[in-house]
Amino acid sequence: MPHVGDIDIDVESSWISGVFHRVHVRYLDNGAKQKKPIRSAVKLLTKMNRAVRTDDGGEGFMVGAGYHFSYAGLIEAFKGVSKKKRRIDTRDQAAGALHEAAKQFDDIFAGAQCGWEQLRDHPTAAKYGGLPACADASVNLANPAHVDVNDAHRSFAVWVRFMPHFGRVHGHYFLFPHVRLAIEIVDGLCVSWEGRECAHCTSAPTQPVRDGDGLGSLFFSLPSDVLRAEGRIAEMQAALRARAESDASVYPAWEVGGSVWGKWYPAMGDIHTDRWYRATGTVSHVGDGVVHVDWLREAGRGRSVSELTLAQANQMLVHAGRVTPYSQGGRSGARLVGRKVSVYWGRTDVLYVADVRTYDEESGEHEVVYEHGVVRWEALDSACTYNVL
Numbered sequence: 190m191p192h193v194g195d196i197d198i199d200v201e202s203s204w205i206s207g208v209f210h211r212v213h214v215r216y217l218d219n220g221a222k223q224k225k226p227i228r229s230a231v232k233l234l235t236k237m238n239r240a241v242r243t244d245d246g247g248e249g250f251m252v253g254a255g256y257h258f259s260y261a262g263l264i265e266a267f268k269g270v271s272k273k274k275r276r277i278d279t280r281d282q283a284a285g286a287l288h289e290a291a292k293q294f295d296d297i298f299a300g301a302q303c304g305w306e307q308l309r310d311h312p313t314a315a316k317y318g319g320l321p322a323c324a325d326a327s328v329n330l331a332n333p334a335h336v337d338v339n340d341a342h343r344s345f346a347v348w349v350r351f352m353p354h355f356g357r358v359h360g361h362y363f364l365f366p367h368v369r370l371a372i373e374i375v376d377g378l379c380v381s382w383e384g385r386e387c388a389h390c391t392s393a394p395t396q397p398v399r400d401g402d403g404l405g406s407l408f409f410s411l412p413s414d415v416l417r418a419e420g421r422i423a424e425m426q427a428a429l430r431a432r433a434e435s436d437a438s439v440y441p442a443w444e445v446g447g448s449v450w451g452k453w454y455p456a457m458g459d460i461h462t463d464r465w466y467r468a469t470g471t472v473s474h475v476g477d478g479v480v481h482v483d484w485l486r487e488a489g490r491g492r493s494v495s496e497l498t499l500a501q502a503n504q505m506l507v508h509a510g511r512v513t514p515y516s517q518g519g520r521s522g523a524r525l526v527g528r529k530v531s532v533y534w535g536r537t538d539v540l541y542v543a544d545v546r547t548y549d550e551e552s553g554e555h556e557v558v559y560e561h562g563v564v565r566w567e568a569l570d571s572a573c574t575y576n577v578l
Contacts, residue, residue, distance in 0.1 A: 234252055
């Protein structure tokens with residue numbers, strides 16, 4: 190693999206003193222074959238796609254590529270500019286260029302022990318054609334220091350010069366200002382860093398950039414909202430399977446105050462397609478052959494109430510948090526001690542994994558130790574929705 194060299198630097202966290210994270214730096218040589226596909230992808234994507242992060246006070250511009258969590262509550266591809274502006278280029282061309290560029294990232298970062306394989310092989314990547322779910326492309330970007338609090342993984346970026354024969358663009362740096370680390374941005378700079386923990390930014394060049402020239406970059410990471418949305422979809426699919434596999438005689442009836450999940454389609458034309466997300470609601474009325482559900486929609490888009498017949502409810506709804514089949518057998522009691530479970534917390538609408546440590550026969554409660562460190566006594570057999578893992 191042609192490159193000039195690799196450098197590993199330990200950078201202290203911006204949040205916790207004394208905690209360090211690795212920054213991996215590689216400089217590709219002038220003739221490195223990886224540059225051309227990345228350069229082509231940056232040019233095409235910045236011409237086709239709409240700008241993002243337009244209000245952060247920076248210079249240059251950045252466009253989204255790949256997928257993101259949209260205002261509709263769905264995981265969708267970033268929208269391009271109008272067909273008139275993008276002329277003969279198509280979305281297929283952009284996707285092909287992004288795929289080819291991702292192969293170069295694999296060539297650059299694989300084996301460097303900086304986390305690329307985990308991002309490349311993440312389940313979201315398989316769904317989106319073997320790519321990390323989110324990419325950004327930029328040109329002459331300069332921005333304020335920030336921490337990527339909405340990312341769920343390390344970040345990977347490669348910078349390329351559009352007209353490398355003009356020489357360096359002086360004064361352009363990738364910075365970790367809290368530790369006074371400056372990495373000069375040149376044609377073929379490759380960096381992997383922990384953007385969730387270490388504040389970083391890009392400085393503006395100190396010399397004018399010729400027309401048609403510039404420093405472009407391609408960036409891959411995994412947004413946490415995409416990861417959460419994928420997890421919610423997977424949980425809904427598991428809950429639907431659990432309902433189908435449960436004995437109808439033991440699947441609980443709908444009760445007022447109970448939490449339920451359902452598929453939410455943003456538009457009528459989306460019904461019977463894969464354009465849906467998991468919505469959470471509370472049963473507000475059961476009687477006269479109907480079930481009312483008060484839906485609390487995501488991302489602050491307000492509430493909506495559905496009136497369903499009992500048959501519709503039995504077909505469309507599932508009990509929130511139940512992702513394994515119901516079965517005969519009554520209370521689990523001491524049989525759960527030593528088992529791993531996932532417990533549904535209705536207030537946060539999240540399943541949390543825990544180990545069952547002890548059981549108190551008098552109270553009927555289990556002592557559970559959650560993965561995030563919280564220890565609680567839970568009435569698993571009566572008050573909680575849980576799944577044995």
